Amino acid sequence: VGAIILENYEHAIKRNAPIIAEIAGGGMASDAYHLTGTHPEGEGAYLGMVLALEDANISANEIDYLNTHATSTPQGDMSELKAIARLFGRQGKLNISATKSMTGHLLGAAGAIEAIACIKAVQNNIVPPTINSVDIEPEYRDIFNLTLHQSQQRQVNYAMSNTFGFGGHIATSIFKKYAE
Template sequence: NFCILNAANHIIRGEADVMLCGGSDAAIIPIGLGGFVACRALSQRNSDPTKASRPWDIDRDGFVMGEGAGVLLLEELEHAKQRGANIYAEFLGGSFTCDAYHMTEPHPEGAGIALCIENALAQAGVAKEDVNYVNAHATSTPAGDLKEYQALIRCFGQNPELRVNSTKSMIGHLLGASGAVEAVAAIQAIRTGWVHPNVNLENPMKKGVDINVLVGSRKERLDVKVALSNSFGLVVITH
């Protein structure tokens, strides 16, 4: 998401009309896995791998690493119209923060997450009630999923149309590629009017959770007004 924000800012400042942005990662190698094993961040559900990535499920126990790539083309609106480009979505704004609370754990109150969302909405000039779809970071970790959920409810809980899902439930955590790929997923939701399911969400976590906010085990129809895509990193950098 840093790349997307940087590309958008180049266009906003008039430094470019068109920018390619995205990310790729392929870290399923011993050294790539080793650090996350040491942090106890990976799922231990090795005997049932298709059920291992289960964001917001009460039995989640860590993330599943994936590999992939995603690239977006950002373009100044009038420039795109003049050349007859197919416009799939409009970038309204974004933000990034660092709560500096812990190397791997989010702030207990999700403060950094909420601040980043609030800053992004302010930068975009979007009211909270206009956001009705969130593609969450939700990696299937016990602490991370809960804190992100609480931050989302803090920001958007008054919107009865709000729907939240996690692409990682289907493809795992792509690390440096996750932000770009999940941005593509959010754009596809806007284009098609369908939000993808939360795979393996069989028994939603019970601690203060309104399961009506979470997309179920099947895709759902949604007229997306404004979409938000979350991406977090270690030291809990949010964007």
């Protein structure tokens, strides 16, 4: 169970509220490929992530952790990985995990819970794992830090979360560590 409370920065400072993280940026897109399927090359996912980075005014190499949409469908997971590889290149620095492996698909609540996972990663410098993962495509298994089976402690200044929906809806959010 979780909740996210968004508050205007000036208001939070005025009342001495503890600021856990900041929303750095967001991007919305649609691949409009199929009612229930994603574009095979991840076109919408790629665009959503690019727009979020532009909104946050940061580059892809500043993202420390990416929480994937990852519903454990072969087509969906592969297209998202293709979009991630296209945007981030082959770098082992980026931690990637799929928290749905622990929570299941929470439907309308998935985006909020996964945002909380990203915020907690930024707050505590701990990347949550992908559990129960046994069959990963070799071409992706070795190019990213997939954070398999156990959490990893590391500095997390920026975390990105992908949330997709039927009809090709794409939403990507970026959270950043709060610095006074």
